[in-house]
Amino acid sequence: xxxxxxxxxxxxxxxxxxxxxxxxxxxxxxxxxxxxxxxxxxxxxxxxxxxxxxxxxxxxxxxxxxxxxxxxxxxxxxxxxxxxxxxxxxxxxxxxxxxxxxxxxxxxxxxxxxxxxxxxxxxxxxxxxxxxxxxxxxxxxxxxxxxxxxxxxxxxxxxxxxxxxxxxxxxxxxx
Amino acid sequence: xxxxxxxxxxxxxxxxxxxxxxxxxxxxxxxxxxxxxxxxxxxxxxxxxxxxxxxxxxxxxxxxxxxxxxxxxxxxxxxxxxxxxxxxxxxxxxxxxxxxxxxxxxxxxxxxxxxxxxxxxxxxxxxxxxxxxxxxxxxxxxxxxxxxxxxxxxxxxxxxxxxxxxxxxxxxxxxxxxxxxxxxxxxxxxxxxxxxxxxxxxxxxxxxxxxxxxxxxxxxxxxxxxxxxxxxxxxxxxxxxxxxxxxxxxxxxxxxxxxxxxxxxxxxxxxxxxxxxxxxxxxxxxxxxxxxxxxxxxxxxxxxxxxxxxxxxxxxxxxxxxxxxxxxxxxxxxxxxxxxxxxxxxxxxxxxxxxxxxxxxxxxxxxxxxxxxxxxxxxxxxxxxxxxxx
Numbered sequence: 001x002x003x004x005x006x007x008x009x010x011x012x013x014x015x016x017x018x019x020x021x022x023x024x025x026x027x028x029x030x031x032x033x034x035x036x037x038x039x040x041x042x043x044x045x046x047x048x049x050x051x052x053x054x055x056x057x058x059x060x061x062x063x064x065x066x067x068x069x070x071x072x073x074x075x076x077x078x079x080x081x082x083x084x085x086x087x088x089x090x091x092x093x094x095x096x097x098x099x100x101x102x103x104x105x106x107x108x109x110x111x112x113x114x115x116x117x118x119x120x121x122x123x124x125x126x127x128x129x130x131x132x133x134x135x136x137x138x139x140x141x142x143x144x145x146x147x148x149x150x151x152x153x154x155x156x157x158x159x160x161x162x163x164x165x166x167x168x169x170x171x172x173x174x175x
Numbered sequence: 176x177x178x179x180x181x182x183x184x185x186x187x188x189x190x191x192x193x194x195x196x197x198x199x200x201x202x203x204x205x206x207x208x209x210x211x212x213x214x215x216x217x218x219x220x221x222x223x224x225x226x227x228x229x230x231x232x233x234x235x236x237x238x239x240x241x242x243x244x245x246x247x248x249x250x251x252x253x254x255x256x257x258x259x260x261x262x263x264x265x266x267x268x269x270x271x272x273x274x275x276x277x278x279x280x281x282x283x284x285x286x287x288x289x290x291x292x293x294x295x296x297x298x299x300x301x302x303x304x305x306x307x308x309x310x311x312x313x314x315x316x317x318x319x320x321x322x323x324x325x326x327x328x329x330x331x332x333x334x335x336x337x338x339x340x341x342x343x344x345x346x347x348x349x350x351x352x353x354x355x356x357x358x359x360x361x362x363x364x365x366x367x368x369x370x371x372x373x374x375x376x377x378x379x380x381x382x383x384x385x386x387x388x389x390x391x392x393x394x395x396x397x398x399x400x401x402x403x404x405x406x407x408x409x410x411x412x413x414x415x416x417x418x419x420x421x422x423x424x425x426x427x428x429x430x431x432x433x434x435x436x437x438x439x440x441x442x443x444x445x446x447x448x449x450x451x452x453x454x455x456x457x458x459x460x461x462x463x464x465x466x467x468x469x470x471x472x473x474x475x476x477x478x479x480x481x482x483x484x485x486x487x488x489x490x491x492x493x494x495x496x497x498x499x500x501x502x503x504x505x506x507x508x509x510x511x512x513x514x515x516x517x518x519x520x521x522x523x524x525x526x527x528x529x530x531x532x533x534x535x536x537x538x539x540x541x542x543x544x545x546x547x548x549x550x551x552x553x554x555x556x557x558x559x560x561x562x563x564x565x
Contacts, residue, residue: 011269011280097269128287131287135286135287138281139281142265142267142281143201143268143281144247145199146199147199147265148199149308149309149310149311150309150319151285151305151309151310151311152308
């Protein structure tokens with residue numbers, strides 16, 4: 001099982017940062033490899049990730065632990081192509097520095113073709129991918145959207161990201 | 176539109192490129208009326224800044240008229256006249272909110288690349304390589320300005336382009352260089368480099384209360400500007416054996432209370448030390464030639480401050496760290512936090528305390544940008560500052 005731990009500091013109150021993440025359907029706004037997350041009843045959700053060659057990989061997950069403004073932990077349901085589990089912890093940063101977000105992710109892919117596809121999906125450096133995702137999360141939370149430049153239309157990070165309408169809800173848009 | 180493009184080391188061309196578009200909701204598009212070539216553009220021109228790509232649009236000192244705004248920009252409207260700060264800053268992150276605008280945590284889409292080279296990334300900037308985000312620059316007819324709700328300064332007082340254009344970079348940069356010296360009454364400040372930033376540092380040091388400013392350069396016409404327009408004493412380093420010893424003698428062995436390096440990575444000098452740095456840089460064993468910085472450190476009074484506003488890109492050799500430690504020196508540095516200084520410096524311009532037009536020696540149309548780079552690089556025709564009108 002691959003194990004990735006990464007963190008980022010977001011200059012927003014802990015409640016706001018938690019709420020945005022807890023709405024799992026927001027995740028594709030800043031997670032490069034996700035096409036869609038659909039939340040269902042009972043803490044369950046359906047995930048669709050982009051794979052090379054225009055393919056997608058799908059799985060179902062459930063939230064296994066949830067403490068408001070502190071923690072969200074999830075794991076994939078039995079039979080998923082990508083067996084994965086993870087947790088996001090939200091803590092108060094020191095002084096006036098906002099909220100620390102710590103992500104821990106464990107994932108495993110089956111052998112064979114599906115496994116190879118998934119390996120490509122996460123790239124050769126999964127920790128870098130998570131770091132770039134968290135940087136985009138911070139941009140969305142702090143500035144309202146992912147910042148683009150002429151030289152990098154994909155926004156933060158080096159990967160090929162299909163640009164989405166990466167905007168926080170109107171009420172949350174900064175400044 | 177027409178834009179000045181970096182075409183490789185030693186080559187810029189004004190080319191036709193696609194017009195900029197709104198890419199983020201807080202963008203504005205500015206039709207540029209005036210823009211300038213910066214000394215730091217010469218580092219790009221000479222190929223000393225990594226991650227430039229052929230065709231990149233240059234220029235980070237520009238101003239003009241707003242012609243389009245994104246949905247998130249409420250404080251600007253079409254027709255507003257604005258000066259644009261060269262650093263791009265979001266206004267929302269911790270560093271922006273603590274007045275460290277050139278350290279914006281969100282404005283550099285290539286932050287990951289910058290972190291690999293520098294540990295942490297600094298903000299995005301216009302027309303200054305992909306390490307600062309790959310943003311198209313302003314030596315062009317139009318530019319896209321991200322976070323236009325935060326950066327651009329509206330000019331509503333009828334001052335001319337030439338009076339306010341340098342609020343985009345070189346005036347605040349020179350001013351910050353002097354401000355970082357924490358000048359006290361009676362202080363002597365030494366300034367390496369009498370390019371436009373050096374001249375503004377001299378002028379700012381006097382505004383902030385310096386008793387005496389000593390300027391160092393090798394071009395007599397620039398030293399003359401430092402004396403006549405800014406009131407500095409001057410040292411032509413090609414006419415003395417040791418700049419350090421000269422400065423120490425000029426201050427009766429105290430040394431200047433503060434030293435400002437307004438030269439940076441492509442310093443010139445003479446003798447073995449200069450040959451050493453030229454050779455190491457040519458062999459890519461060091462990225463920058465820190466001759467001015469070494470002199471500044473050695474000359475500075477015990478317990479004094481060395482303020483570094485000249486641009487450095489990477490690694491340097493033989494910096495006398497023992498001197499810094501044993502003599503209680505303070506090193507202060509940074510890309511200018513332009514947003515912090517634009518409004519107060521506009522006030523000083525309005526009051527007549529500083530006339531930024533004093534540095535301009537050459538005016539030409541945007542189409543002649545390549546010629547402008549050439550003249551500026553080679554210090555032809557007593558060139559100090561080139562302004563391009565678009």
